Amino acid sequence: MKNVLLNISASKCLRCGYTVYPPKMRCIRCGSGEIVYVNLPREGEVLSYTVVRAPAKGFEEFTPLIIALIRLGEARILSEVVEVNPEEMKVGMKVVATIRRTARTIDGGLPYVVKFKPLESGSEVGSNQPDSFPS
Amino acid sequence: MKNVLLNISASKCLRCGYTVYPPKMRCIRCGSGEIVYVNLPREGEVLSYTVVRAPAKGFEEFTPLIIALIRLGEARILSEVVEVNPEEMKVGMKVVATIRRTARTIDGGLPYVVKFKPLESGSEVGSNQPDSFPS
Amino acid sequence: MRGVYVAGVGMTNVGRHTNTSLRDLGGIAALKAIEEAGNERPEALVIGNMLSSLIEQENLASLIGDHIGLRGVSGFKVEGACGSGGVAIMTGYSLIASGLFNKVLVVGVEKLLERPPSDVIRGLAYAADADYELVHGVTFSGLNALVMRYYMGKHGIDYEEIAEWSVLMHRNGSRNPFAQLRNEITLEDVVRSPLIADPIRLYDSCPLSDGAAAVYLVSEKLRRVNDTPVTIVGIGNALDSTDLTSRPELDDLLASRVSADKALRMAKVRVEDIDVAEIHDAYTITAALSIESIGFAERGRAPRMWCEGRFSPGDKPTVNPSGGLKARGHPVGATGVYQLAEVVMQLRGDFPGVKVPAEIGLTQNIGGVGSNATTVVLKR
Amino acid sequence: MRGVYVAGVGMTNVGRHTNTSLRDLGGIAALKAIEEAGNERPEALVIGNMLSSLIEQENLASLIGDHIGLRGVSGFKVEGACGSGGVAIMTGYSLIASGLFNKVLVVGVEKLLERPPSDVIRGLAYAADADYELVHGVTFSGLNALVMRYYMGKHGIDYEEIAEWSVLMHRNGSRNPFAQLRNEITLEDVVRSPLIADPIRLYDSCPLSDGAAAVYLVSEKLRRVNDTPVTIVGIGNALDSTDLTSRPELDDLLASRVSADKALRMAKVRVEDIDVAEIHDAYTITAALSIESIGFAERGRAPRMWCEGRFSPGDKPTVNPSGGLKARGHPVGATGVYQLAEVVMQLRGDFPGVKVPAEIGLTQNIGGVGSNATTVVLKR
Numbered sequence A, B: 001m002k003n004v005l006l007n008i009s010a011s012k013c014l015r016c017g018y019t020v021y022p023p024k025m026r027c028i029r030c031g032s033g034e035i036v037y038v039n040l041p042r043e044g045e046v047l048s049y050t051v052v053r054a055p056a057k058g059f060e061e062f063t064p065l066i067i068a069l070i071r072l073g074e075a076r077i078l079s080e081v082v083e084v085n086p087e088e089m090k091v092g093m094k095v096v097a098t099i100r101r102t103a104r105t106i107d108g109g110l111p112y113v114v115k116f117k118p119l120e121s122g123s124e125v126g127s128n129q130p131d132s133f134p135s
Numbered sequence C, D: 001m002r003g004v005y006v007a008g009v010g011m012t013n014v015g016r017h018t019n020t021s022l023r024d025l026g027g028i029a030a031l032k033a034i035e036e037a038g039n040e041r042p043e044a045l046v047i048g049n050m051l052s053s054l055i056e057q058e059n060l061a062s063l064i065g066d067h068i069g070l071r072g073v074s075g076f077k078v079e080g081a082c083g084s085g086g087v088a089i090m091t092g093y094s095l096i097a098s099g100l101f102n103k104v105l106v107v108g109v110e111k112l113l114e115r116p117p118s119d120v121i122r123g124l125a126y127a128a129d130a131d132y133e134l135v136h137g138v139t140f141s142g143l144n145a146l147v148m149r150y151y152m153g154k155h156g157i158d159y160e161e162i163a164e165w166s167v168l169m170h171r172n173g174s175r176n177p178f179a180q181l182r183n184e185i186t187l188e189d190v191v192r193s194p195l196i197a198d199p200i201r202l203y204d205s206c207p208l209s210d211g212a213a214a215v216y217l218v219s220e221k222l223r224r225v226n227d228t229p230v231t232i233v234g235i236g237n238a239l240d241s242t243d244l245t246s247r248p249e250l251d252d253l254l255a256s257r258v259s260a261d262k263a264l265r266m267a268k269v270r271v272e273d274i275d276v277a278e279i280h281d282a283y284t285i286t287a288a289l290s291i292e293s294i295g296f297a298e299r300g301r302a303p304r305m306w307c308e309g310r311f312s313p314g315d316k317p318t319v320n321p322s323g324g325l326k327a328r329g330h331p332v333g334a335t336g337v338y339q340l341a342e343v344v345m346q347l348r349g350d351f352p353g354v355k356v357p358a359e360i361g362l363t364q365n366i367g368g369v370g371s372n373a374t375t376v377v378l379k380r
């Protein structure tokens, strides 16, 4: 189950090779409809990051919230980075995908989503993560 | 306080006389901007009515909910009718304005609004009104 | 003004699309229309949608356009409550007639069923007046019920006469492979269905729906005569109040009437010339008011006419061979685009349900209780 | 294509309008524009708005149109996130250029401050990708912060250089009677303001605002030469992705660049010819990206240029003499219409704040993080 949830599926154009996440129905570079879905690697590198301190309603318990833009193989993904203090974040940092719960949906659902943690994370820092995925 | 809340303000065109509720900035009949605000009478007559049985979220406790289109002097108003059973509702029925609370707003406020009750209402029927205005 | 032609249409089934996202739904309909139009890249994208805010998503032209490879084209969303599809077509028409573009894709899309019904019922009332109507808890069904009771009283019409519309629509819808409700029903089924807002019963009402439809509009320049392209010869849109109370007469749908007059005048077509029409029957009462406001029937006469067999397949005009909102379903912001796509298919002769031999067609899409209406006249 | 002229403008103060309803706010701006245009009844009404769903009201063309006596005219709402005002102008332009109408009123209106800030912050993220971005809790500030850090690293630019924009905008805004923030500030004020999404601080961001603005567009036929009417000589709009991740280069705002190219080409105007511009500085970083994408500066050069005094009053172009989104404020769906009204007033010579002697002006309104952009070129 955890492995299935950890699949991060991007679309890859068979004509020009451009690979994007979120997946698209047609290639955004060449317009081709010959698209296949490929799994991205689970390890990647932080291209940019921010620390959200003025949260959207519903995300108060996750604040301060570290959001990063992460290169995963040929594509990029936006996600939360956990198990790290804001001041330890760095562009170029290596991270790896993990499954965690996020804020309740508007209808009260408790979704689990892909988040990232430092690739060789040391001891767990005092985390703002109320819940981790049962492994 | 109750008297102020009970003021039902319509717009009246000084050029053609057309009086409408809700109040408008310009006359919808002749386009004139010479508009004055007039208070409508508090007694009126049911022109049409319905009983809402599939409620919008937030109005469950008020269901079945009687909504009427009411002639008030020169204008018409849409509002709830309370202190009457659905099967007693009739087109042509005389009603009078009263102040009651309605459903909580999206931000949790408890607004009081103008509702209507039968003009010569007998004993109060088993009402779905959880609260009446402190007089 | 430059001529505007329909070079392709596409639609998804109407119904519950649990495993298809909003962007996929819009994308599927859009790509079908693009394919029919010869796979040419549109220059602009107009989205019709009312309630994607309920799933916390705006900016749909960007979302859906980019999903189907249209990065860099022009685009935006237009909204006129349940009439959003109609105003999207009006906008697409004007983008071509203006000379700004030669190829415009109009996509109507709505995904309501991700949210619980009571949230959707509340959302649909955003078409009404939040401060003066929704505050009292009146639903969209409730507003239409007020009009229905008034209409019945004024014209001396029985509930059963109006309810018969639903039977006719289920009959048409049962043959439309895109329709949400494909079961035939009897008048007794309607009369026995639960009251949702007296006198409106469940079977007087359209269902809640997901769905997407698309039409590909082109200028005269790109018209391909071989493909029996369909021409938009008239288009009209008009506003009435959001509130019911300020209207001088409750059963006069001014926006419906004015938009139909404008469209027919522009098309130089008389209402008697219409062979086929898709109109906005969100409730059985809406069918009566729309048919009368367009001029297919005199005031207070429509229900008796449809009970006598008028507007059914074989009659001129045939109204709602698709099954209408009642049976095809009502994916709110997509409905006006479904209507146009269906009438285009009737004029081309390839609608896959009840077929109407037709040279001239009409669509009317209404937002709110008649507060926004768009009428389109088409010729083959 | 028929020429399109601006015959009148109107606006309310930007700020908190606690005691003015959405319909009143829109109505006030609309009636001012109608009055300036000689009190002629418009034939169509286009509303720009993004987030009235937060106060449970859609169908705004009907709501506001009817409020100001326009029952029976044509109308609808258009939306492109924070770029809704710009796409409303694009729509109004096309309704006239098409020949469908001769008089079109475009009203941008937004009323955010009825709701608590955290709800509004969540609502503004409806411009982003709900399924892939909002689900992680990223705010609109957060998305712009990702771009800002990337831009600073790529071009070797210090935070303080970018933050200087805010000082300039408060200086301009302090002289604009319609502006929300009319206090002058220092660079130290910006640097010491709290972080909201690192590296974006409170003073890098526009405020949350209520407001409404209107422009009255007319065809060549109704142009009144006496009134120094202003002509829209070029208009362009383009889409980019809603998501940030599928873009090949994070600091290339494709929609901004393409829309500006289209508008300038259509206007046959070179970017060097622009005297005055109102651009979309939702954040200080957005000012840099917009200025560079339009072509007022080379990539990575804008902050250094404004630190050297470029774009300030006296320079060509003067950018955001209104104070921009940063100081005038950002009533989301109204912003693009404010920009147009302000540049029209500059060209007429009657803008009541910082005045720029100008023959040619430009506006650029952006929705999302560059996912929808509209650029307009105007001449007197």
Ligand SMILES: [Zn+2]
Binding pocket: A013, A014, A015, A016, A017, A018, A027, A028, A029, A030, A031, A032
């Ligand atoms: Zn490709």
Ligand SMILES: [Zn+2]
Binding pocket: B013, B014, B015, B016, B017, B018, B027, B028, B029, B030, B031, B032
């Ligand atoms: Zn009058």
